[in-house]
Amino acid sequence: MNMLPTGLYQPGRSFLHRLAAWVKLLCLLLLLAAVVTTKTLPGYGLMAVFTALLIAVSRLKLRDVFSAAWRLRWFFLIIFLMNLCFYAPETPWIRAWIFAPSYEGLLQGVQVVARVLLLLLMGGLLTATTAPLAMTDAFHVLLRPLGWIGLPVGQIAMILSVAVQFIPTLFEEADAIRQAQMARGARFDSRKLREKAAAVLPLAVPIFLAAFKRADDLSLAMEARGYESGRSIGRTRQSFTWADGGALLICAAICAMYSLY
Amino acid sequence: MPIALENIAYIYAPGTAYAATALEGVNLTVPDGAFVGIMGKTGCGKSTLIRLIAGLLTPTEGRVLIDGCDINDKTYDRSILRRTVGVVFQHPEHQLFETTVERDVAFGLKHLKHTAEEKKQAVRDALAAVGFDYDEVKDRSPLSFSGGEKRRIAIAGVLAVKPRILILDEPIAGLDPLGREAFLALLKKLNGQGTTILMISHNADAIAEHADTVLVLEQGRVLRWGSAKTVLQERDFLQDRGIGIGQVSRIAALLEKRGIPLEQGTVRYDDLLRQLTAYGRGRRG
Numbered sequence: 001m002n003m004l005p006t007g008l009y010q011p012g013r014s015f016l017h018r019l020a021a022w023v024k025l026l027c028l029l030l031l032l033a034a035v036v037t038t039k040t041l042p043g044y045g046l047m048a049v050f051t052a053l054l055i056a057v058s059r060l061k062l063r064d065v066f067s068a069a070w071r072l073r074w075f076f077l078i079i080f081l082m083n084l085c086f087y088a089p090e091t092p093w094i095r096a097w098i099f100a101p102s103y104e105g106l107l108q109g110v111q112v113v114a115r116v117l118l119l120l121l122m123g124g125l126l127t128a129t130t131a132p133l134a135m136t137d138a139f140h141v142l143l144r145p146l147g148w149i150g151l152p153v154g155q156i157a158m159i160l161s162v163a164v165q166f167i168p169t170l171f172e173e174a175d176a177i178r179q180a181q182m183a184r185g186a187r188f189d190s191r192k193l194r195e196k197a198a199a200v201l202p203l204a205v206p207i208f209l210a211a212f213k214r215a216d217d218l219s220l221a222m223e224a225r226g227y228e229s230g231r232s233i234g235r236t237r238q239s240f241t242w243a244d245g246g247a248l249l250i251c252a253a254i255c256a257m258y259s260l261y
Numbered sequence: 262m263p264i265a266l267e268n269i270a271y272i273y274a275p276g277t278a279y280a281a282t283a284l285e286g287v288n289l290t291v292p293d294g295a296f297v298g299i300m301g302k303t304g305c306g307k308s309t310l311i312r313l314i315a316g317l318l319t320p321t322e323g324r325v326l327i328d329g330c331d332i333n334d335k336t337y338d339r340s341i342l343r344r345t346v347g348v349v350f351q352h353p354e355h356q357l358f359e360t361t362v363e364r365d366v367a368f369g370l371k372h373l374k375h376t377a378e379e380k381k382q383a384v385r386d387a388l389a390a391v392g393f394d395y396d397e398v399k400d401r402s403p404l405s406f407s408g409g410e411k412r413r414i415a416i417a418g419v420l421a422v423k424p425r426i427l428i429l430d431e432p433i434a435g436l437d438p439l440g441r442e443a444f445l446a447l448l449k450k451l452n453g454q455g456t457t458i459l460m461i462s463h464n465a466d467a468i469a470e471h472a473d474t475v476l477v478l479e480q481g482r483v484l485r486w487g488s489a490k491t492v493l494q495e496r497d498f499l500q501d502r503g504i505g506i507g508q509v510s511r512i513a514a515l516l517e518k519r520g521i522p523l524e525q526g527t528v529r530y531d532d533l534l535r536q537l538t539a540y541g542r543g544r545r546g
Contacts, residue, residue, distance in 0.1 A: 184368055
């Protein structure tokens with residue numbers, strides 16, 4: 001029902017939404033490479049500006065974009081503090097017990113946080129603007145070269161796309177079963193560990209049974225409709241527009257610039 | 262004590278791109294001992310409505326009162342609700358999970374303060390109600406039965422708690438004709454013993470024959486709510502909206518077209534038969 005995991009795909013018609021999925025995936029890899037190779041603070045600043053630009057272009061709600069980062073706020077705080085206090089104990093401002101905050105530590109902390117935050121935001125932008133199925137298509141396109149060395153790319157892509165397509169169905173089924181068991185008096189909200197453990201079985205057994213049954217039915221239906229494993233029937237035609245080309249070019253340029261300086 | 266819905270609205274995933282209004286402005290009072298048939302096209306909000314009554318969803322607006330208590334009030338004891346309201350969902354056979362029939366049927370009794378003997382008796386009664394012999398099936402795995410049998414076992418699991426309100430979502434879909442009749446007879450019997458029954462069904466015949474009150478939903482709103490006769494006699498109205506009418510209504514419509522007068526609200530087989538017999542006698546005599 002309304003158990004769609006938050007922070008994933010948000011439907012829309014923005015420039016980012018319309019880019020081909022494999023282009024976005026490739027761009028993300030290029031940008032990630034750029035972020036990882038950055039050594040200087042202005043570098044991070046520039047990347048932050050670019051990310052902000054992307055967020056603006058995506059026309060997503062800011063809440064959706066930052067929700068994942070917000071959930072990790074304590075993680076960010078802790079890695080920042082650890083870097084601050086332990087990174088360069090030779091040149092501390094002050095020394096208090098094992099803590100030795102230093103200027104180098106401060107820089108390092110900001111860098112590490114900025115790096116993870118940028119990775120997170122960019123990855124989030126990709127998943128928020130790309131439908132899950134388009135994403136599996138993107139894998140299909142990008143993995144295709146591996147088919148030359150004998151990797152069954154078509155089958156892998158099929159497995160991925162089936163798995164992705166059935167996530168909402170399985171969620172729905174799990175929810176239906178959870179409600180049915182609750183109506184029978186199961187308690188999933190108990191705080192007692194023993195009851196919590198006991199509450200897993202009434203959910204897990206029917207969900208697994210249903211999943212196996214569904215997989216069985218699906219494989220029969222696919223065979224009945226002429227699917228032969230080993231023969232690729234994926235959507236092989238992928239549109240490639242000027243916008244896609246432009247986006248790739250820009251990201252490649254950014255990546256090249258960062259790796260050179 | 263009745264079920265009362267006060268100005269209910271329900272919105273799925275509010276505030277997101279996926280937001281969808283499932284119910285709006287629903288006001289109903291279901292008296293004790295009623296047999297309510299709930300009809301409407303797929304996606305009209307039937308399933309949402311029964312989940313709200315069962316306390317599995319919380320209304321976005323409005324209150325659900327059972328026995329005069331707001332079931333979503335923080336001070337309300339949910340275990341009372343679980344004892345009072347039993348729900349048989351679509352494909353109840355999917356909820357079986359225990360190793361033996363006895364344990365599965367007794368699952369809902371776990372949290373009730375029954376003695377072992379009382380529990381055993383409740384399981385025995387529930388299995389008997391759905392046509393199983395306790396001693397014969399109690400140690401078998403519920404998963405070893407056929408689809409129809411599994412469904413009966415799952416329903417026994419709901420009946421074991423002896424709920425005063427029984428909600429059913431498409432309980433007869435996929436049953437064979439004999440199983441359907443047997444199951445409807447069971448509902449009739451429970452209803453006769455005072456159980457309030459709310460049944461969602463696309464089977465207009467089943468609703469016409471057994472329900473005394475009918476609720477028709479359309480796009481999350483109440484379209485019709487009243488006695489089965491009054492609601493179901495609006496044949497054209499229902500058909501225009503894509504809601505099926507029963508065989509008896511269909512036959513009655515054809516007979517009226519042929520100029521055979523029938524009483525208003527002839528929706529049940531017995532009614533039709535009685536009038537036709539009288540009509541035939543009149544013609545002969």
